[in-house]
Amino acid sequence: MTRIPLLLLFLVAWLAVFAQTQFPTVTDWIGSPVSILPALTIYAALSHSIGIVTGFCIVSALSLDSLSANRLGVSLLPLFLCAFVTHARQHLILRDQAYARFWLGLGSGVAVPLLTRLLLTLGARQPLGDVVGVELILSGVVNAVACPLCFAAFDRLRELFEYKPILESSYRADRQIKRGRH
Amino acid sequence: MAACTVVVLALVLLNLPVGAASRVKLAFSGLFLPIFGLAGASQSFVDRASYSLLTRDTLIAEVERLKKENDALLLTAAQARDLLSENNRLRSAVGWTNRVPWKARLTRVIAREPTAFWRGATLDFGANDGARLQMPVITRDGLAGRIRAVTASQAQVALLGDPECGVSVIVQETRDLGILQDVRSSAAGDGMVTIRLLQSSPTVLAGHHVLTSGLGGVFPRGITVGEIVDTRQIDGGLYTEARVRLAANLNRLEEVFVLLP
Numbered sequence: 353m354t355r356i357p358l359l360l361l362f363l364v365a366w367l368a369v370f371a372q373t374q375f376p377t378v379t380d381w382i383g384s385p386v387s388i389l390p391a392l393t394i395y396a397a398l399s400h401s402i403g404i405v406t407g408f409c410i411v412s413a414l415s416l417d418s419l420s421a422n423r424l425g426v427s428l429l430p431l432f433l434c435a436f437v438t439h440a441r442q443h444l445i446l447r448d449q450a451y452a453r454f455w456l457g458l459g460s461g462v463a464v465p466l467l468t469r470l471l472l473t474l475g476a477r478q479p480l481g482d483v484v485g486v487e488l489i490l491s492g493v494v495n496a497v498a499c500p501l502c503f504a505a506f507d508r509l510r511e512l513f514e515y516k517p518i519l520e521s522s523y524r525a526d527r528q529i530k531r532g533r534h
Numbered sequence: 535m536a537a538c539t540v541v542v543l544a545l546v547l548l549n550l551p552v553g554a555a556s557r558v559k560l561a562f563s564g565l566f567l568p569i570f571g572l573a574g575a576s577q578s579f580v581d582r583a584s585y586s587l588l589t590r591d592t593l594i595a596e597v598e599r600l601k602k603e604n605d606a607l608l609l610t611a612a613q614a615r616d617l618l619s620e621n622n623r624l625r626s627a628v629g630w631t632n633r634v635p636w637k638a639r640l641t642r643v644i645a646r647e648p649t650a651f652w653r654g655a656t657l658d659f660g661a662n663d664g665a666r667l668q669m670p671v672i673t674r675d676g677l678a679g680r681i682r683a684v685t686a687s688q689a690q691v692a693l694l695g696d697p698e699c700g701v702s703v704i705v706q707e708t709r710d711l712g713i714l715q716d717v718r719s720s721a722a723g724d725g726m727v728t729i730r731l732l733q734s735s736p737t738v739l740a741g742h743h744v745l746t747s748g749l750g751g752v753f754p755r756g757i758t759v760g761e762i763v764d765t766r767q768i769d770g771g772l773y774t775e776a777r778v779r780l781a782a783n784l785n786r787l788e789e790v791f792v793l794l795p
Contacts, residue, residue: 366565366566366569367569369566369648370566370569370570372646372648372649373645373646373647373648373656374573374645374646376646376785376786376787379646379785380785384650385646385647385648385649385650387648387649402536403536405536406536406539406540409540410540410543414547414558414562415562415565415566416648416649417559417562418558418559418560418561418562418563418565418566419563419566419645419648419656420647420648420649420651420652420654421647421649421651421652421654421682421683421690421692421696421698422649422651422652423548423555424547424548424550424555424558424559425543425544425546425547425548425550426548428540428543428544428547429540429541429544432537432540432544436536436537436540465650468649468651469651472651477697477698478697479651479652479697480650480651480652480653480695480696480697481650481651485650487650
């Protein structure tokens with residue numbers, strides 16, 4: 353199996369973190385910076401092994417914290433918790449259904465910033481804003497939309513890079529054994 | 535197994551000493567240096583391309599406008615030099631130390647705070663360029679914040695309204711002292727912050743100007759912070775709280791000045 357889709361998943365996460373630090377006009381317009389890492393994490397959790405999911409969460413969370421004023425590592429637990437629960441329950445999740453992807457994106461989009469905020473409130477510096485703020489709603493909506501798109505895009509990529517199954521049948525008409533008189 | 539690894543790693547990271555955590559952050563933020571460079575180069579390319587589209591008439595009009603503005607600024611600077619020397623003479627006469635003019639370094643904002651929990655920005659100005667912790671950051675309109683973390687090539691700024699950017703301020707008209715502190719507003723902000731005056735002051739009114747007081751040792755005295763929008767009495771009338779519209783537009787920062795010691 354080729355590793356290109358996996359590398360692209362990490363690349364997209366890296367670009368998503370970078371994009372969060374850019375485009376102030378968009379941030380002003382929607383009112384808050386929004387991350388699509390929860391949606392990408394859900395995709396990773398339902399498509400890869402737990403080792404890869406863990407690596408993805410560590411790299412994404414530390415990249416985000418390194419560009420932020422967050423305490424280092426504070427984004428890791430919420431992101432991994434979402435990924436771990438989803439991965440552990442993947443046999444119960446209808447991965448190929450758009451509505452399942454939507455609700456998973458919505459749930460992770462709300463849960464990750466909420467848990468991160470709760471962790472930050474345990475520290476010495478209190479974060480800005482309220483516990484239930486505009487950013488939670490925005491994050492939920494954006495990730496609910498982004499999650500099905502991530503699945504569609506990365507599944508398509510996997511199809512492009514993976515070996516295709518042979519569609520033609522092994523049955524050959526010229527080698528058919530015919531019984532009876534001819 | 536994976537869950538245990540992550541929990542242990544998170545606990546280790548959260549309990550790292552400040553210096554070690556900064557080094558790990560530096561290592562990870564280094565992953566973004568190529569893309570920051572690429573973004574900067576693309577921005578310059580787009581700017582240059584847009585300049586080439588300008589007509590000759592537009593450029594001549596712009597040069598004329600800048601010449602006039604330069605003449606006006608030279609006149610203002612000459613008046614300011616005269617006033618400064620007069621001020622220094624008077625201060626010497628009464629035995630006060632002279633005010634030191636600000637030394638400012640223009641730098642570019644290369645990134646915004648990626649989360650909604652803090653109000654910050656990253657500058658293309660690091661320890662190699664002379665950046666140090668706590669250096670004030672201003673725009674031409676007013677105070678923006680202070681440097682809260684420095685790496686070799688970049689500096690992170692805590693902008694006004696961030697919990698790490700408390701400022702001692704003074705109301706210019708009434709000379710009332712106050713503190714601009716954590717405002718519990720959203721990180722995107724609406725250009726407003728709250729100051730708490732050190733005592734109840736009914737004479738502070740909307741439209742009054744707020745400046746840095748120079749107390750606290752981080753910000754020099756007299757930097758414009760903003761204008762009071764409204765006031766209210768709090769804690770049974772013991773204190774006055776005022777909402778202030780910031781002079782600097784923190785949502786549109788592109789270039790800022792770092793004040794050097």
